[in-house]
Each structure stands twice: as C-alpha cells, then as structure tokens.
Amino acid sequence: MELLKKKILSEGEVYEGNILKVDCFLNHQIDCVFMREIAKEFHRLFKDEGVNKILTIEASGIAIGTAVAEEFECPLVFAKKTKTKNIAGDVYTTPVESFTHGTTYDIMVSKRFLGEGDKVLIIDDFLAIGNALRGLIEIVKQSGAELAGCGTVIEKGYQHGGDKLRNEGIKVESLAIVEEMNHETGEIVFRD
C-alpha cells in the first residue's frame, strides 16, 4: 500500500534494538482518517473470503480492527491479555511470548464470541516473529471456527514470521513489508 509506505518513510523512526516507531499514527496516537484507508485495503484483500468476524488482540490491534470490522459490517472480537473480573465463564486461551515486552502472557477470548460456523480474519498492527498471530490462530483452532487469513499493517519481513505462516498455507497480507532498516542511517527498505 503506497500511501502507508510513504507514511512510514515520512513519520516512522528507526531505533536501535529492531524498533520501528510509528506511534504517531498507528499505536499510541492513531490517525483515524488514515485507519479508514487501511481498513478499506484489508476489505479489498479479504472481501471474497466470507469473513463474518474480525479477531485482534489488545491494545493497538483494536483501533485497526474496529475500522476493519466496520468495513466488513461484522463484529470485532479482541483477545484480552489479562484475566479480569469482567470476563467470566469459559474462555479459549493460549500463551503468547511477547517480543516487545520480553515476557510470556496468556491471551483469552470468551467462548461466547467465537465458534463453529465463524470465518475469522485476524488483524494486527505488527508482524515480526509471528507469536501474536500464532496465538490468535490457536484461539481460532480451539473455537472450531475457520480461519480466513491474517492481515497486518507492517511486517518485518527480515524476521520471516510472515513467510513461515504463508508456507503453512495461511493467507497473510501485510500492507507494508520492511525488508531492511538501519537505526544509524534511518533508512527503511520495503519488499517489492
């Protein structure tokens, strides 16, 4: 998506430790008008897959997921990272190792919101090693729902999490794939 690549080049910042900071429009401050363009692109890519539910993970996936779900005119379900008083009853759950935080946490989705007959599009902001997506895919499997595919805004191609999922036959669409980035020069190179 050319508009996204331009936005990453003009507003993104590369930091030491494999960090591409895009918190000015994607995951702290959200450019909600731009998010609509992102959502339309995901709709274009997955509109023929029979999607009836969008699944994402808190927190930064929610902004994108909300816009995407509105395009598909279907509900968004977001996986929670901590067990709260307000998530009672049976849940699907699986551990996820966080690349960002260096910890492992459990994600969970209430069984009431996902099950047989659902066709699920998983949406997230970033795809690197793919741990969060694999956790969400595991939740879909547990529920008996069918996976339509995964859509992520920015993929770090050089970490190959997306390629591994594609090699397993999963439809993975990333709107921008970063092939190289250099925190010393600030250079970002996209996959064609």
Next chain:
Amino acid sequence: MELLKKKILSEGEVYEGNILKVDCFLNHQIDCVFMREIAKEFHRLFKDEGVNKILTIEASGIAIGTAVAEEFECPLVFAKKTKTKNIAGDVYTTPVESFTHGTTYDIMVSKRFLGEGDKVLIIDDFLAIGNALRGLIEIVKQSGAELAGCGTVIEKGYQHGGDKLRNEGIKVESLAIVEEMNHETGEIVFRD
C-alpha cells in the same frame, strides 16, 4: 441515547458485585456498526467545543475512541497502562486506581502527542467512581491542553463519579446513565 438503552436492556446482563456485563457489544466483542452510531452521538454533543484531539485509555476505550476520532476528523491518543520498550522519551503520567481490577496502575501519554493548543475530548466506555476519567483529566492538565469535556458510553449514576465531575464544572456526557440495577431480578433502571 434510546438505541443504547434498548441494547443494554436486551443484551446486557447484571451480575453480583456491581457488574453490568455488556461485553457482547462494547468491551470484548465490539458491534462496530453500532459504534458508529455512538460516535455520531458524541460528535453531536461536542461538535461546538473546538475539539482537535480525542483521548482515551487502553483497552476498551480504543474501539469507541477510534470511531469518535473519525467523526471529528482528528487524531485519537490512547493512554497506556504499562511502560513498554516502544514508548520512549518523556511522558505525562499519573496513578489510577482500578475499580475493576482492585489495583493501582500508572497511565502514561507521550508528551509528543498532547500539549498547549490542544482541545481534548476524553472518551471511555464506563464511568463509575470516575478514577480513569480523573487520571485522564490529570494528563490533560499536565500537558497544558484544554479539556473540552468527557464522553462515556455507560455511566453508573448511583456511584456519583459523573455527578462529582459535573459539579466541578466539567462537561460530562454519558449516553446511558444506570440509576439502579439488581442482579437478582436483572432489572436495570435508567436516569431520565
């Protein structure tokens, strides 16, 4: 908002311990088409306040905030609850006591995304005692921005957090105010 009250009565569930469960459309599964109606109502209520930024808190505020920010054609900023590698540099921060979790946590917003000249509408899903809103108001104060007001989807009127804020001169608009609820009968009574 009549549509919201109907939805709470038909889909909400009352549980012991002051819990109004609306996770089927508001804070676990999100009805994104309905969220657009919510957003339009907040826009109607605050459109003359000169709002140029929406502020909310992760996680469930993000879905509503995204839709509201799109109506106002302005950015959404969401306060984060934990310090991550990806939030570098100076932040505004304040402690918030969580009614839901029974703990105190710090919320933070990067100084880059809020400051003098901003006019901020705070959006959240629930208003009970008002701790989360007060935390967000404190962040706005620290930043030097001006507060346009607070919009919440459901207010638990009998906990009086909203009334206290209104008495302090803050414009607080809740789309449904629950005056009474009974977990034995399931009855929910709204404020007129």
